[in-house]
Amino acid sequence: MHFDLDENQTMFRDMVRDFARKEIMPLAHRMDQEAMIPADLIAKMRDNGFFGLTFPQEYGGLGVDTITYAVVIEELSRASAGLSVMLTVHNSVGSYPVAMYGSEAARRAFLPRMAAGEIAAFCITEPNAGSDAAALVTSARRTADGWVLNGGKVFVTNGERAAFYVVLARTPGTTGHKDIHAFIVERGAPGLTIAKKEDKMGLRCSDTVAINLEDVQVPAANLLGKEGDGFRVAMSALDGGRIGIAFQALGIGRACLEDAVRYAKTREQFGKPIASLSVIQGMIADMGAELEAARTLGYKAAWLKDQGRPHTKEAAMAKILATEAAWRAADCAVQIHGGYGYCKEYDVERYYRDVRVTRIYEGTSEIQRLVIARKILEEY
Numbered sequence: 001m002h003f004d005l006d007e008n009q010t011m012f013r014d015m016v017r018d019f020a021r022k023e024i025m026p027l028a029h030r031m032d033q034e035a036m037i038p039a040d041l042i043a044k045m046r047d048n049g050f051f052g053l054t055f056p057q058e059y060g061g062l063g064v065d066t067i068t069y070a071v072v073i074e075e076l077s078r079a080s081a082g083l084s085v086m087l088t089v090h091n092s093v094g095s096y097p098v099a100m101y102g103s104e105a106a107r108r109a110f111l112p113r114m115a116a117g118e119i120a121a122f123c124i125t126e127p128n129a130g131s132d133a134a135a136l137v138t139s140a141r142r143t144a145d146g147w148v149l150n151g152g153k154v155f156v157t158n159g160e161r162a163a164f165y166v167v168l169a170r171t172p173g174t175t176g177h178k179d180i181h182a183f184i185v186e187r188g189a190p191g192l193t194i195a196k197k198e199d200k201m202g203l204r205c206s207d208t209v210a211i212n213l214e215d216v217q218v219p220a221a222n223l224l225g226k227e228g229d230g231f232r233v234a235m236s237a238l239d240g241g242r243i244g245i246a247f248q249a250l251g252i253g254r255a256c257l258e259d260a261v262r263y264a265k266t267r268e269q270f271g272k273p274i275a276s277l278s279v280i281q282g283m284i285a286d287m288g289a290e291l292e293a294a295r296t297l298g299y300k301a302a303w304l305k306d307q308g309r310p311h312t313k314e315a316a317m318a319k320i321l322a323t324e325a326a327w328r329a330a331d332c333a334v335q336i337h338g339g340y341g342y343c344k345e346y347d348v349e350r351y352y353r354d355v356r357v358t359r360i361y362e363g364t365s366e367i368q369r370l371v372i373a374r375k376i377l378e379e380y
């Protein structure tokens with residue numbers, strides 16, 4: 001057992017860290033305030049291959065392993081979690097179902113375009129199907145040469161920018177996990193429209209929208225997996241997605257720690273830096289220890305995925321530990337900044353807002369606990 005990144009992983013980390021410092025950090029505050037990502041920043045990310053990180057090289061991707069992917073997401077999230085969620089959704093739940101379950105024709109048709117920067121989104125959540133995703137009612141009716149989709153999805157990350165949507169829908173009149181199918185739907189498909197855009201607390205530069213599907217025709221070749229595989233496709237995509245969200249939270253948590261340390265060393269009260277106070281040191285120690293523990297488990301989940309081994313439990317554990325450690329780190333970072341931490345002049349105010357959703361999306365903490373408990377109860 002060893003705990004070092006290998007040469008390739010280290011090279012990626014250094015390259016992305018440098019990119020984040022030069023290209024993203026200077027814009028992060030403005031992106032949050034104006035709720036936008038400049039087109040030329042997206043173009044630079046495309047030129048660096050960020051949109052095909054996890055895709056096999058034969059389909060135009062970089063084919064990096066999950067640990068490298070996790071490292072990249074942490075570095076990007078340290079600079080801007082709003083920007084990184086665009087990439088995590090694209091590289092995991094938005095594209096993984098195509099890479100893993102698409103036919104060869106579908107892979108050849110879609111993955112190179114995704115790797116080249118045409119953005120992907122994932123649509124499972126509906127107004128009455130959140131944690132209970134199998135309660136979705138969007139319908140998929142079979143026709144002679146494909147499917148017709150009707151319904152609506154909410155909280156679609158990248159929904160406004162996306163060129164592709166992975167959509168979960170069920171045979172009309174059915175209930176439960178079976179009879180759910182997964183499809184890839186292209187933007188511009190007649191009947192697919194963008195509806196309400198959410199005005200969010202954090203991740204403000206990431207777009208989150210509702211979409212409507214009205215008699216949207218989908219070719220048979222766009223079915224991902226077999227008929228009735230949809231729920232399994234979605235859940236396996238979410239296992240990987242949760243590792244990404246764990247590292248998104250770790251990036252925010254590291255930002256909190258780094259900014260808090262810098263501030264504590266320079267802010268003087270009672271004639272000395274507040275970093276010399278044991279209460280401040282206690283907060284810094286807890287932030288560091290909790291983030292490190294979560295990162296170590298996150299690497300284990302990523303490693304298991306790379307070995308092709310089951311990782312549902314470890315991904316859920318990593319997500320819980322990382323998102324809850326980062327949430328506490330954000331609270332400590334604001335506390336260490338005192339009143340200034342409550343103002344937008346300091347980035348910790350943004351981190352505090354951004355981190356909150358990591359305990360909600362891709363499965364709430366409560367749902368992760370159900371997943372972990374179910375696995376443990378099966379094991380023992």
Ligand SMILES: Cc1cc2nc3c(=O)[nH]c(=O)nc-3n(C[C@H](O)[C@H](O)[C@H](O)COP(=O)(O)OP(=O)(O)OC[C@H]3O[C@@H](n4cnc5c(N)ncnc54)[C@H](O)[C@@H]3O)c2cc1C
Nearest residue numbers: 122123124125130131155156157360361362363364366367
């Ligand atoms: C910014 C943002 C981006 C998102 N991006 C996407 C996306 O790209 N694609 C997509 O499909 N979805 C996306 N989502 C949706 C997200 O995954 C859901 O919000 C999440 O799964 C929770 O569902 P819900 O909001 O309906 O909450 P609910 O399911 O209504 O849950 C409400 C509360 O009840 C708790 N609860 C529910 N059931 C149980 C239970 N059985 N046991 C214990 N507690 C329970 C929950 O933990 C939560 O605390 C996004 C959400 C947000 C906020």
